[in-house]
Amino acid sequence: MIKGQLGDIGVLGPTGNGLDPADWRGLRDQAYRMLEDALDHIQGLSEGPVWRPASPEARSRFQEPLPRAPTDLADSHARFKQDILPHGGGNAHPGFMAWVQGAGTPVGMLAEMLAGALNANLGGRDHMPIAVEQQVLGWVREMFRFPSTASGLFLTGASQANFVAVLIARTRALGARVRSDGLAFEGRALTAYASRAAHGCVPRALDMAGLGADALRRIDIDDQHRIDLRALRKTIAQDRAEGRRPFLIVGSAGTVDVGAIDDLATLADLARDEGLWFHIDGALGALGVLSPVLAPRLAGIERCDSLAFDFHKWGQVPYDAGFLLVRDAAAHRATFAAEAGYLSRSERGMAAGDWWPCDDGPDLSRGFRALKTWFTLRTYGADALGEVMAGCCDLAGELALRVAAEPELNLLAPVALNIVCFSYGDGGQNRRIVEDLQIAGVVAPSMTLLDGRPAIRAAIVNHRTRLSDIDALIQGVLRFGRAAAKGPNP
Numbered sequence: 025m026i027k028g029q030l031g032d033i034g035v036l037g038p039t040g041n042g043l044d045p046a047d048w049r050g051l052r053d054q055a056y057r058m059l060e061d062a063l064d065h066i067q068g069l070s071e072g073p074v075w076r077p078a079s080p081e082a083r084s085r086f087q088e089p090l091p092r093a094p095t096d097l098a099d100s101h102a103r104f105k106q107d108i109l110p111h112g113g114g115n116a117h118p119g120f121m122a123w124v125q126g127a128g129t130p131v132g133m134l135a136e137m138l139a140g141a142l143n144a145n146l147g148g149r150d151h152m153p154i155a156v157e158q159q160v161l162g163w164v165r166e167m168f169r170f171p172s173t174a175s176g177l178f179l180t181g182a183s184q185a186n187f188v189a190v191l192i193a194r195t196r197a198l199g200a201r202v203r204s205d206g207l208a209f210e211g212r213a214l215t216a217y218a219s220r221a222a223h224g225c226v227p228r229a230l231d232m233a234g235l236g237a238d239a240l241r242r243i244d245i246d247d248q249h250r251i252d253l254r255a256l257r258k259t260i261a262q263d264r265a266e267g268r269r270p271f272l273i274v275g276s277a278g279t280v281d282v283g284a285i286d287d288l289a290t291l292a293d294l295a296r297d298e299g300l301w302f303h304i305d306g307a308l309g310a311l312g313v314l315s316p317v318l319a320p321r322l323a324g325i326e327r328c329d330s331l332a333f334d335f336h337k338w339g340q341v342p343y344d345a346g347f348l349l350v351r352d353a354a355a356h357r358a359t360f361a362a363e364a365g366y367l368s369r370s371e372r373g374m375a376a377g378d379w380w381p382c383d384d385g386p387d388l389s390r391g392f393r394a395l396k397t398w399f400t401l402r403t404y405g406a407d408a409l410g411e412v413m414a415g416c417c418d419l420a421g422e423l424a425l426r427v428a429a430e431p432e433l434n435l436l437a438p439v440a441l442n443i444v445c446f447s448y449g450d451g452g453q454n455r456r457i458v459e460d461l462q463i464a465g466v467v468a469p470s471m472t473l474l475d476g477r478p479a480i481r482a483a484i485v486n487h488r489t490r491l492s493d494i495d496a497l498i499q500g501v502l503r504f505g506r507a508a509a510k511g512p513n514p
């Protein structure tokens with residue numbers, strides 16, 4: 025077969041050129057149907073359940089052998105509609121309060137489609153998509169009042185951004201030679217600090233950096249679930265006395281379990297006095313700076329050396345869209361930049377361009393996450409996103425009040441932001457209640473453990489969630505809680 029003539033590919037007819045159709049008209053008609061269906065799905069979200077488990081039949085249809093021959097595009101779309109679309113994770117639905125997940129928007133979806141049309145690779149080179157990522161970086165600097173020299177880039181998520189930050193802090197502590205020498209002897213003394221409420225990706229970042237998860241001291245928390253500053257100071261002093269080498273403090277701007285915010289300004293002072301890198305994991309809370317109501321709770325965030333956060337959570341940008349912001353661009357670059365003949369830069373032509381993001385992170389090929397973020401910020405405006413976040417916190421506050429007013433319910437943690445942890449009775453049935461709620465599909469919280477005890481956890485992240493969903497949560501927990509208290513375990 026001659027290249028460019030692949031034969032009949034179903035509804036598209038014979039291919040015209042490579043994998044493109046000869047019959048563009050047919051493709052367009054099918055494309056409009058797919059777009060209509062996608063918009064119908066988003067528009068009708070609240071009419072369906074939050075989540076419905078996939079049937080064994082649907083799952084078995086996804087265990088087929090590799091398709092060697094073409095399949096009609098319309099057929100794959102029909103399969104998508106039947107087997108995939110109704111069985112998503114639920115996070116777009118207004119009743120979703122589980123874990124901490126963003127809902128996405130129709131604008132984000134459309135931007136994803138446009139990015140797909142361009143199929144840009146943002147590792148580097150001279151093209152406009154790089155300027156879009158730089159524009160978003162500029163906006164991020166502005167949000168967090170960082171200097172115009174600060175660097176930053178999109179990464180998959182805060183897990184990756186926290187990891188990259190640990191590598192930068194390591195390189196700053198040991199010098200760029202660590203990149204060729206490895207940690208060797210000196211590296212073994214490096215010690216980092218975070219509260220025990222810090223996200224699990226923080227110890228894992230130290231693990232992945234080769235320092236070992238035990239190089240992270242998990243400091244106690246106070247009654248507000250913030251890092252205990254006295255314990256932190258004491259541990260640093262002890263470690264120094266024992267010959268360890270403190271290099272990094274990781275503050276939390278919104279802990280994963282309860283949404284607590286460490287005293288970031290005091291951490292910034294402490295890190296400065298001790299000569300330590302100050303990183304903040306702001307995965308879920310940092311973007312609260314966009315709300316004038318929430319911003320004061322994050323005071324000090326503008327003083328960190330590096331900040332990890334997620335546009336795909338409270339920013340409502342479709343997955344995935346993590347971000348890392350770094351004050352000292354030179355320290356950032358010194359951690360990743362490398363020479364390679366095939367990546368040599370030019371003054372002119374496609375290999376020009378003064379910012380190649382592959383110098384600032386582990387990825388060479390990178391998608392156009394910037395476009396959906398640019399569209400989201402520009403279309404809605406940062407103020408509206410801030411209002412969504414403040415609205416989420418209002419709903420969380422309302423939920424906490426209702427929990428406090430119900431004798432059968434107990435609030436298990438203070439509510440600093442948008443997460444409410446509570447219990448039905450003594451909590452013995454919490455897990456079962458959460459499972460019952462998820463299967464019933466009206467509202468879906470998730471579970472966590474606080475001091476080893478099961479908690480019902482409602483994280484209000486979704487711009488679609490309303491007071492009626494909070495009512496439904498309270499009613500649902502009471503109903504399933506009473507049933508569980510009476511009946512035997514399922």
Ligand SMILES: *Cc1c(COP(=O)(O)O)cnc(C)c1O
Nearest residue numbers: 181182183223279280307308334
């Ligand atoms: C979600 C979350 C992370 C991990 O972020 P990903 O984007 O899922 O990789 C880290 N820290 C906190 C506090 C989080 O809420």
